Amino acid sequence: MESFVNRYRNLTILLLVIFAQFLLLALQVKNDQDVRIIRVWTVTAVTPFARVVELLRGGSVGFFRNYILLRDEDAENRRLREQVGHLKLENIFLKNEVNTAERAKALGVFQARVPSKTLAATVIGAGAGSNAKVVYVDAGSTRGVERGMAVVTPDGIVGKVIAAYPTASEILLATDTDFAAGVVSQDGAVRGTLKGQGTPLLKVDYVPIQEKVQVGQWFYTSGDDRIFPRGFPVGVVRSVRDAQPFKEILLDPAGLQHGLEDVLIITQGVHQDIPPTPVTDQPVYIAPSPPDESKPASPAAAGAAPASPPITEADKLRLEYQASGDAQGHKFGSGAYSEPNFSGIGTTLPQKPAPAAAAPAAAPPPAVPAAASPKPATGATTRTTDVTRHSNQANGEPAGSTKR
Amino acid sequence: MAYSSGRMLLSQSDGPVSRFRAWVFVVIPLLAILFQVYVPLFFPVLSFLEMPLLVVVYLSLTQRSQVGGLFTGALIGLAQDSLSKNPLGMFGICKTLVGYFAASVGVHFNVDNTVIRLFLSFLFYFFHQTLYWVMQRMLLAQQPPFDYQSWILFGALNAVVGVFLFHFLDKLRAAA
Numbered sequence: 001m002e003s004f005v006n007r008y009r010n011l012t013i014l015l016l017v018i019f020a021q022f023l024l025l026a027l028q029v030k031n032d033q034d035v036r037i038i039r040v041w042t043v044t045a046v047t048p049f050a051r052v053v054e055l056l057r058g059g060s061v062g063f064f065r066n067y068i069l070l071r072d073e074d075a076e077n078r079r080l081r082e083q084v085g086h087l088k089l090e091n092i093f094l095k096n097e098v099n100t101a102e103r104a105k106a107l108g109v110f111q112a113r114v115p116s117k118t119l120a121a122t123v124i125g126a127g128a129g130s131n132a133k134v135v136y137v138d139a140g141s142t143r144g145v146e147r148g149m150a151v152v153t154p155d156g157i158v159g160k161v162i163a164a165y166p167t168a169s170e171i172l173l174a175t176d177t178d179f180a181a182g183v184v185s186q187d188g189a190v191r192g193t194l195k196g197q198g199t200p201l202l203k204v205d206y207v208p209i210q211e212k213v214q215v216g217q218w219f220y221t222s223g224d225d226r227i228f229p230r231g232f233p234v235g236v237v238r239s240v241r242d243a244q245p246f247k248e249i250l251l252d253p254a255g256l257q258h259g260l261e262d263v264l265i266i267t268q269g270v271h272q273d274i275p276p277t278p279v280t281d282q283p284v285y286i287a288p289s290p291p292d293e294s295k296p297a298s299p300a301a302a303g304a305a306p307a308s309p310p311i312t313e314a315d316k317l318r319l320e321y322q323a324s325g326d327a328q329g330h331k332f333g334s335g336a337y338s339e340p341n342f343s344g345i346g347t348t349l350p351q352k353p354a355p356a357a358a359a360p361a362a363a364p365p366p367a368v369p370a371a372a373s374p375k376p377a378t379g380a381t382t383r384t385t386d387v388t389r390h391s392n393q394a395n396g397e398p399a400g401s402t403k404r
Numbered sequence: 405m406a407y408s409s410g411r412m413l414l415s416q417s418d419g420p421v422s423r424f425r426a427w428v429f430v431v432i433p434l435l436a437i438l439f440q441v442y443v444p445l446f447f448p449v450l451s452f453l454e455m456p457l458l459v460v461v462y463l464s465l466t467q468r469s470q471v472g473g474l475f476t477g478a479l480i481g482l483a484q485d486s487l488s489k490n491p492l493g494m495f496g497i498c499k500t501l502v503g504y505f506a507a508s509v510g511v512h513f514n515v516d517n518t519v520i521r522l523f524l525s526f527l528f529y530f531f532h533q534t535l536y537w538v539m540q541r542m543l544l545a546q547q548p549p550f551d552y553q554s555w556i557l558f559g560a561l562n563a564v565v566g567v568f569l570f571h572f573l574d575k576l577r578a579a580a
Binding site for chain 2: 017045057123125136178
């Protein structure tokens with residue numbers, strides 16, 4: 001026996017290793033439980049490297065973008081010198097001011113629309129399988145993430161947490177074949193089960209053929225699955241076909257349309273009403289244009305009380321910029337090329353802007369729906385996806401954190 | 405090379421056994437897994453690349469040790485399993501067998517030959533995918549499609565990438 005084992009030593013070891021892994025597999029399949037410790041080791045070992053790689057990538061992308069932007073700016077500078085001279089710096093200042101205020105407003109709109117508590121996270125890796133529909137995010141159990149939590153973006157649902165490790169979490173995307181969620185049509189007439197297919201499109205199953213579903217119709221989460229709160233957009237119907245025994249409905253997933261970089265993990269879900277109009281058509285409040293710069297707006301600058309108190313976040317932010325510039329001896333509009341340091345601006349902003357609460361006795365300027373305004377004077381059409389990170393940064397929070 | 409790269413067959417004692425520094429066995433598989441985890445996120449078109457498999461094939465071929473090959477495959481496979489949603493052992497078993505067979509081939513063939521590397525990379529990719537498909541059906545009761553046309557195409561692409569990868573990894577080894 002011993003000589004037999006010695007003779008076939010390599011084969012014996014191979015069989016032992018294979019057998020051990022079969023046992024491991026059988027254990028997991030039979031008990032429907034994971035061998036968590038091995039995954040925790042691996043994820044904990046790989047996550048720091050993935051973070052470093054992501055950091056390097058983000059830094060490189062930022063460098064190149066800034067470099068290109070700076071080159072554009074330089075060219076624009078030369079043009080502007082010929083045309084309007086040194087008013088360029090002030091223009092940039094005003095643009096930044098308005099953009100920042102708009103982002104803060106748009107975040108307020110989004111947060112007001114979503115009553116659930118969310119935690120922002122950044123995608124740091126994809127699943128290791130070649131056909132994997134899972135991603136890893138940089139928020140783990142130490143930040144309160146738990147298995148089964150829903151993952152969304154402002155555009156729609158993304159997936160759900162299938163494993164929460166200390167430093168990262170594994171998200172099963174809605175396109176995975178193992179994914180399922182309860183959905184309901186926008187008018188509430190059609191209910192079904194959303195299923196991933198391993199392809200970019202999602203399928204709504206178990207819808208009887210007599211139900212009426214039209215291409216272009218929106219589906220929302222129904223809340224029946226106890227994972228996704230009711231009222232989150234899921235996708236828009238791409239095709240409908242009568243099949244046996246149910247309709248074959250394919251959706252374009254709304255949450256995965258623009259790529260995945262930042263997501264929101266719903267740590268405490270709150271059901272909400274399904275909006276009467278699709279998310280993309282809903283108006284977004286845009287702050288009014290900043291007042292005339294020639295008039296003294298800051299009490300510190302003018303040495304007197306302003307004519308009317310600041311009523312919007314844009315006004316407050318503008319005053320902060322104004323005060324900061326004045327404190328540094330910078331005169332806006334003078335054309336001087338000394339650029340003041342605005343690094344401390346934004347840290348005192350409230351986390352949740354409340355435009356209505358700040359309304360003074362004087363009549364506030366009217367809200368302008370973005371969808372209705374032809375080309376706003378503020379020069380911005382706001383997308384809530386882009387807004388989250390910037391607004392957090394404006395609020396003095398680190399990128400990737402959202403709190404209510 | 406200490407022997408002619410034109411020769412295909414080796415005797416048991418023929419040809420050098422490649423030695424690597426210890427860090428190579430840690431860093432290269434780790435980089436391969438990081439590649440698998442990270443790159444398809446931004447370049448989905450590259451998701452067909454099976455870097456961990458290519459690394460298993462390379463390390464096993466050049467080590468010429470069946471035990472070393474099977475353990476290399478098992479560890480890399482289990483690490484890959486840990487980062488996927490499947491039960492642990494699926495990639496582990498596939499890559500264990502790939503590592504064992506690759507090391508067996510390395511004993512008998514001159515694996516520095518580019519044509520052989522190309523062929524072996526393709527063969528092991530196809531073997532890996534087929535075995536994985538069988539295990540999905542038999543062990544997990546799943547019904548994945550038998551997409552052999554994609555496997556052939558991706559196998560060929562992986563083989564081409566493998567040739568260049570092996571050439572790069574050759575620079576990290578020193579003949580004993």
